[in-house]
Every structure is written in C-alpha cells, then in structure tokens.
Amino acid sequence: MFRHRSSLVQVSWCVDLKFPPKFKFGAATASYQIEGGWNADGKGEHIWDRLIHTHPEKIQENATADVAADSYHKWREDVKIAKELGLQFYRFSISWTRILPDGFPKNINKAGAKYYSDLINALLAEGIEPIITMYHWELPVKIQDMGGWANPLIVDWFGDYARVLYSLYVDRVKTWLTVNEANVVCDCGYNAGIYAPLIKETEFAPYICNKNILLAHAKAYRIFEHEFRHRYYARISLANNLMWIEPYSPEDSELAELARNHAVGRYAYPFFSKNGGWPPSTEKVMLKYSRKQGYNESRLPAFTEEEKIFVKGTADFLGVNYYTTNMIRSAKPGEDPGIWFLTGAPELNGILEQPPNAYYGHSKILPIYPEGIRKQMAWLKEQYGDIDILITENGYSTSNYQLEDYDRADFYYKHLEQVLLSIKVDNVSVIGFAAWSLLDNFEWLAGYTSKFGLYEVDFEDPDRKRTPRASAHFYACVIKNRSLNDTCLNKKFIAGSLHYKRTNSADSAQNYRKSLMRL
Ligand code: NOJ
Numbered sequence: 001m002f003r004h005r006s007s008l009v010q011v012s013w014c015v016d017l018k019f020p021p022k023f024k025f026g027a028a029t030a031s032y033q034i035e036g037g038w039n040a041d042g043k044g045e046h047i048w049d050r051l052i053h054t055h056p057e058k059i060q061e062n063a064t065a066d067v068a069a070d071s072y073h074k075w076r077e078d079v080k081i082a083k084e085l086g087l088q089f090y091r092f093s094i095s096w097t098r099i100l101p102d103g104f105p106k107n108i109n110k111a112g113a114k115y116y117s118d119l120i121n122a123l124l125a126e127g128i129e130p131i132i133t134m135y136h137w138e139l140p141v142k143i144q145d146m147g148g149w150a151n152p153l154i155v156d157w158f159g160d161y162a163r164v165l166y167s168l169y170v171d172r173v174k175t176w177l178t179v180n181e182a183n184v185v186c187d188c189g190y191n192a193g194i195y196a197p198l199i200k201e202t203e204f205a206p207y208i209c210n211k212n213i214l215l216a217h218a219k220a221y222r223i224f225e226h227e228f229r230h231r232y233y234a235r236i237s238l239a240n241n242l243m244w245i246e247p248y249s250p251e252d253s254e255l256a257e258l259a260r261n262h263a264v265g266r267y268a269y270p271f272f273s274k275n276g277g278w279p280p281s282t283e284k285v286m287l288k289y290s291r292k293q294g295y296n297e298s299r300l301p302a303f304t305e306e307e308k309i310f311v312k313g314t315a316d317f318l319g320v321n322y323y324t325t326n327m328i329r330s331a332k333p334g335e336d337p338g339i340w341f342l343t344g345a346p347e348l349n350g351i352l353e354q355p356p357n358a359y360y361g362h363s364k365i366l367p368i369y370p371e372g373i374r375k376q377m378a379w380l381k382e383q384y385g386d387i388d389i390l391i392t393e394n395g396y397s398t399s400n401y402q403l404e405d406y407d408r409a410d411f412y413y414k415h416l417e418q419v420l421l422s423i424k425v426d427n428v429s430v431i432g433f434a435a436w437s438l439l440d441n442f443e444w445l446a447g448y449t450s451k452f453g454l455y456e457v458d459f460e461d462p463d464r465k466r467t468p469r470a471s472a473h474f475y476a477c478v479i480k481n482r483s484l485n486d487t488c489l490n491k492k493f494i495a496g497s498l499h500y501k502r503t504n505s506a507d508s509a510q511n512y513r514k515s516l517m518r519l
Pocket residue numbers: 030033180181321393436443444452
C-alpha cells in the first residue's frame with residue numbers, strides 16, 4: 001500500500017477526497033528569481049542586483065539572475081504553461097525598481113508598468129487569477145543606502161510604492177500580498193547577514209526591521225482602504241514563512257509554544273489578536289534576553305497604542321509559505337544556540353533538531369515533514385480563530401536536470417493530503433494552495449543548483465526552454481479532478497495523453513509507484 005494511504009483512509013471514513021469548490025489551485029514565482037532583464041527598459045538597481053554584481057562569490061557557482069528564466073521576455077510562455085497546468089491563480093511578484101527605478105514615485109517607468117499589465121491581461125484572458133506580491137526582497141539600492149528596513153521612513157516609502165501599484169493594477173487584481181516572508185527579510189538580510197543587504201547586526205537591526213516591515217504592510221493596507229476601497233474590491237495580506245515547531249521531548253512543550261509565538265506569532269498576532277501588538281510572551285522573552293545582554297530596555301521596539309490599532313485588522317487572510325518543521329529543545333549548559341534565524345531560538349536558548357522520520361529534497365536545511373503543514377494551520381486556528389488561510393508556497397527541491405521527479409509529485413501528494421485533512425477534519429478555512437514553483441528559477445544563495453520547478457528550465461539554452469516534469473502532470477491531474485482519489489496515481493495517467501514521454505510509460509509508472517510507495 002502507499003505510505004500516504006493510512007491517513008487518507010482515515011479521511012475517507014467520514015469525508016470524500018474532494019477539495020471544496022472555494023479552494024483554488026495555483027503556483028507561485030518571484031520577479032528576481034525568474035525575470036532576468038535586470039537592467040532592461042529602464043529598470044533600476046535593487047539590493048540583489050548589487051549583491052550579485054559585487055559579491056558573486058556569495059552565490060553557488062557564481063550564478064547571477066541577470067537572465068534567470070528570462071520571463072521578462074518569455075512571460076507569454078509562462079502564461080501558457082500556467083494554462084496547461086489548469087491553474088486557477090498565479091502568484092507572481094513585482095520588482096519595485098522595474099516600476100520605480102530609484103524607488104520613488106516621481107518617475108514611473110512605463111515599460112516596467114506595461115510588462116506587468118500585459119502579464120495580468122494575458123492571465124485574465126486565460127481565466128487565471130493574478131495574485132501580486134509587492135515585495136519579494138528587491139529593495140531599491142537608494143532606499144537601502146538610506147537604511148532600508150531599519151529606517152522608519154520606509155513605512156511611507158513602501159506606502160507610496162503600494163499606491164502606485166494599486167493605481168496601475170487594482171482594477172484587475174483582487175488579491176495582494178504586501179511582503180513575502182518578513183522574517184526572512186529581517187533575519188537573513190539583517191541578522192545572519194547572508195541575504196541582501198548582507199547586514200550582520202544581530203542586536204538591533206532585525207528587530208527594528210520587524211517593526212518597520214509590519215508598519216509598512218499596514219500602511220499599504222490602509223492606503224487601499226482609504227483611497228481605493230470605495231471603488232475597488234481587493235483582499236490584502238502578506239505571505240509569512242511559517243516553519244512548524246515541535247517540542248523535542250515533553251519537557252520542551254512550553255519552550256516550543258514560546259518559539260511558535262516568537263517565530264510565527266510575531267508576524268500574525270499584531271493583525272489577528274484582540275489586543276494587537278507583539279505577542280505578550282515575545283515581549284517578555286525579548287525583555288529578559290535584552291537585560292541579560294546588559295540593556296535596560298527590550299531591543300524589540302514596542303508598538304505605541306496608536307500603532308497597534310493601525311496594524312490590527314490589516315490582513316484579510318493569512319498567506320502561509322510552508323516548507324519545513326523543526327523540533328526545539330533547551331540548550332544544555334555551555335551549548336551555544338548560534339544564530340538559528342527564523343525561530344528566535346537564541347533568544348529562547350533553544351536548539352533546533354530535525355523531526356523524526358524527516359526526509360530531504362536537495363535542500364538540507366528543509367527537513368520534510370508533511371504533517372507540519374496541518375499542525376501549523378491547526379495552531380493558527382487555535383490562536384486566531386477562523387481566519388482564511390492561503391497557502392502561498394509549498395515545494396520540493398531537486399538538484400539535477402530531471403524530468404522524472406516522482407519525489408516531487410509524492411511531496412505534493414503528501415502535503416495536499418494534509419491540507420485536505422486540515423479542511424475536512426480540522427475545519428480550517430484553507431482557501432487555496434500555490435505550488436512553489438511554476439518553473440525552475442534562481443534559488444538565491446543556491447543559484448541554479450536547487451530546482452523547485454514543476455517545469456524544468458534549461459539554463460544552458462539561450463532560449464531557456466521549459467519542459468513539464470512528471471510532477472507537472474501529476475499536479476495538472478489533481479487540479480482537473482479536484483480530488484486526491486486514485487485517478488492521478490494510476491498507470492493510465494502516467495502512460496496517458498499528457499506530453500510526458502521521455503521514458504517508456506511502463507518504466508515511468510513503475511518508478512512513480514516506487515517513489516509513492518517509498519517506505
Ligand atoms: C521561500 C521564498 O519565498 C522563495 O523565494 C524561495 O525560492 C523558496 N522559499 C524556496 O527556498
């Protein structure tokens with residue numbers, strides 16, 4: 001039997017295996033990771049352009065995203081493959097400096113504005129809903145040089161950028177995400193200092209960034225509310241990177257709950273809680289930690305009462321990027337938690353361990369634990385009530401050119417199964433799921449060595465040819481059937497009409513089954 005059958009059998013006792021009508025299937029990408037055209041048609045420079053061009057050694061194989069998957073020129077093909085998959089929505093991001101070359105609205109780059117406008121129109125023409133991410137990590141260099149996310153003025157600057165985007169596209173775009181993975185921006189960019197802007201300042205910068213980024217999100221939301229909502233309907237939120245955290249042993253249960261509030265709650269409590277502001281347990285943890293380090297005050301800047309009200313309620317749903325789960329335990333005397341960014345483990349004096357039975361794709365920092373996505377959503381519901389959750393990313397990495405990516409199909413099966421359990425058994429309002437990613441792209445520090453695409457991109461080919469992988473056929477089949485029943489697992493599908501023909505179908509079916517049965 002398939003390994004995943006056990007829990008599906010549980011579901012099928014009481015519910016069918018169909019996704020509810022309101023649930024939408026999609027896929028996601030980000031501008032810097034796919035577009036290329038880094039200085040095309042008046043685009044300005046952003047912090048990842050600068051990182052890549054000044055510190056090529058930071059990226060595996062010195063790769064650049066100057067061309068990437070060349071979606072700046074090949075976007076029509078991207079729409080075509082989105083259509084081929086049967087996507088109901090496509091989440092893409094806008095490169096701030098393609099629209100506003102130096103970051104400020106005094107000069108709107110017409111070519112950049114037209115690029116996204118054409119993409120939106122083409123998606124709509126195919127019946128695919130466009131979902132825009134305003135900020136997927138490409139800060140204009142001019143704004144960075146004035147302090148970036150550590151400068152409180154960024155709140156207004158981001159608001160001005162958001163206003164331009166609404167003016168250009170809100171007549172056609174009804175779902176918006178302001179910031180992708182605020183915790184990664186603050187922790188990888190300003191704490192660990194491994195992502196642009198490469199600032200390694202562990203004491204203040206990440207926490208100032210935390211506050212400013214939430215205020216900037218809220219500013220963008222309030223601008224829509226005050227200036228556009230009387231004419232247009234739209235739902236606005238942000239996409240958070242939510243790692244599920246388990247206790248390593250029963251004694252670590254309290255620590256795990258603190259860690260969840262600290263890592264996940266920091267980016268959700270301010271919007272969804274009754275009182276707003278930081279999670280109270282995080283305020284306590286930060287005060288204690290700061291005092292231990294010799295400061296009088298908490299290094300996490302407090303929200304004023306006015307700011308709490310400004311931020312509260314500014315998320316119409318929650319965007320969840322889910323990839324991984326970790327366990328946490330207390331550090332033993334003398335053991336150094338190091339910088340375990342994304343969880344706040346050092347503040348909590350905790351050590352992260354991989355979950356039992358976890359397995360890995362290419363990325364060794366992302367233990368795979370499908371149950372984590374369901375647990376995460378159940379926790380969110382328990383904390384914040386019946387909020388709508390949109391899974392804005394979930395995906396699996398492989399290393400080589402490989403069309404027979406049965407492990408990726410298996411990964412999606414297992415995660416979708418948990419999503420179904422979440423909807424049908426836990427009654428969580430999950431409104432959609434975006435596979436990361438539509439196509440192979442520039443995976444930040446890993447360059448092109450880590451591939452997440454449903455479609456393979458040939459980066460050696462100047463034309464950046466796109467070819468569907470087995471997982472693309474699997475996902476297309478699930479979307480078509482809107483169910484996790486047997487249809488997409490049987491031989492007929494593998495040998496069937498879709499254009500996956502690289503190996504003979506009997507082998508494919510066998511491999512596919514083998515990987516789905518991996519025990
Ligand atoms: C989340 C990020 O949003 C995306 O840019 C990245 O490629 C994936 N994680 C995979 O690491």
